[in-house]
Amino acid sequence: MKKFLMAISKVGLAIGILAMFGCSKGFTVKDSLTAVEAGDPIDRTVNLGSISESDGLIYYTVDRKLYQRKYDWTERTLVSDKPVASFQIVGEWIYYLDSADGGSLYKMRNDGSENSLISDDSIGAFAVSGDTIFYSTMLSLDELNATKKDLNEGKSSDKITEKMVTIDDLYRIGTDGTGKVKLVSDGTAPQVFGDWVYYHNAAGNLFHMKADGTEQSKIAEQALVLHESGDYLYYTYSEPINDKGEEKIFLYRMKLDGAEASEVWAMDRVVYYTFDDGYFYYGLGKDKGGLYRMNLDGTNSKKMNEVGIYSLDGVAGDWMYTTEYEGPTFRVKLDGTIGVKLD
Structure with a gap:
């Protein structure tokens, strides 16, 4: 700016x-917040990829380093100077991908101590559930170049599609790095809900399976974003409607085991959206900015603020995270009054 x-x-x-x-x-x-401005910390852990809130502390990455701050944005602490790409906090541990080590998976204590390698695979996404981690691998650079060459020459490849070029395999491993098992070929973005592991294939279709890889089945085509609320999982399907980035979003819900899938509602001209704690947050292309919130059943839509949002990184309680175009990330009150810079 x-x-x-x-x-x-x-x-x-x-x-x-x-x-x-x-x-x-x-x-x-x-630069910092009063006790009234900060409010009470949320009573759950929220993991947003490069940002997490847990036990009244906020963790985030800047320039590939991991920092921690208190809820009032004081006491900036360097947790680790390891090149953290994305991370999840589970209990007293931080699980993260090391961008300088080809996407290998590590864990460390919340204070940065006891750093250890879990898997040296090139990993694109992972989910932690108890003492088990589910993760999807990416093609190595040599594999990616070779399969791109095959596509350009009109050759078929079981490793790559024009839709998504980096998906490889889905594995299960213990949080101590033992017991690695391949579960699926062509699977990515694992998420765990109840007794089921959900994932996508290269075509963008949604599948689920048991933790041991059994009972694999396709749930929906071209489905995105899962959110658990009550006895249901919510997921979306989107259709582009113009060249301005606006989409028509369809929201579906189903039981945790994939049963009773049904459409809840559809909405036009959505440009960004996310879920948090039983709410759907979104922005509309007809506006110059601002964030809306409504119940998952489509009722009680309310405009929360008029903030200009380029990228909505997530919502956690009364705060949203938004990143400027080629700029910094901010933590902003949902009412749009104040914010702090992640630096």
Whole structure:
């Protein structure tokens, strides 16, 4: 964001002042929060990939280093200078992918101690459930180049599709690195709900299976994003409607075992969306900014703020995370009044 250091006109000066104090984003950026502003920490762990909230602390990555702050945004602490790509907090452990080590999976204590390797596979996504980890691998650079060459030459390949070029296999392994078992070929993005492991194939279709790899079955075609609420899992299907990034979103729900799948509602012109704690959050292309929230059954839609959002990284309780285009990430109050910068 440009700061106007010299302003010839009053308009230019006003813009410069707004940019300096962060108001041009639609919210005021603060260095720290009062107890009232911070509010109470959420009573659950939320993992958003490169951001997590757990036990009243916020963990996040900047420049491939992992930091921790208190809920009022004080006491910035370097947890690890390991090149963390994405991570999940489960209990007292942080599980993460090392971007400098080809996506190998490691774990460390929440304070950064006891760092150890779990798997040296090149991993794209993983999910931790108890003392078990489910993870999907990516093609190595040599494999990727070779299979791309096959596609360009019109040859078939069981490793690659035009839809998604990096999916390989889905494995199960213990959190101590033992007991590695291959469960599925062509599977990625594992998520665990109840006794079932859900995953996607290269075509974007949604499958589930038991933890031992048995009872594999396709649930839906071109399905995205799973969210558990009550006795149901919610997932989406999207259709592009124009070249502006707007989509028509269909929300479906089903029992945890995949039974009783049905459409809940459909919505036009959605540009970004996410789930949190039984709510659906979204933005619409007809607006210049802002975030809406509604119940999963489609009732009680409410506009929460007018913040200009380029990328919605997730919602955790009363806060949302949003990243500017080629810029920093902010943690912003859902009412759009204040925010803090992840630095």
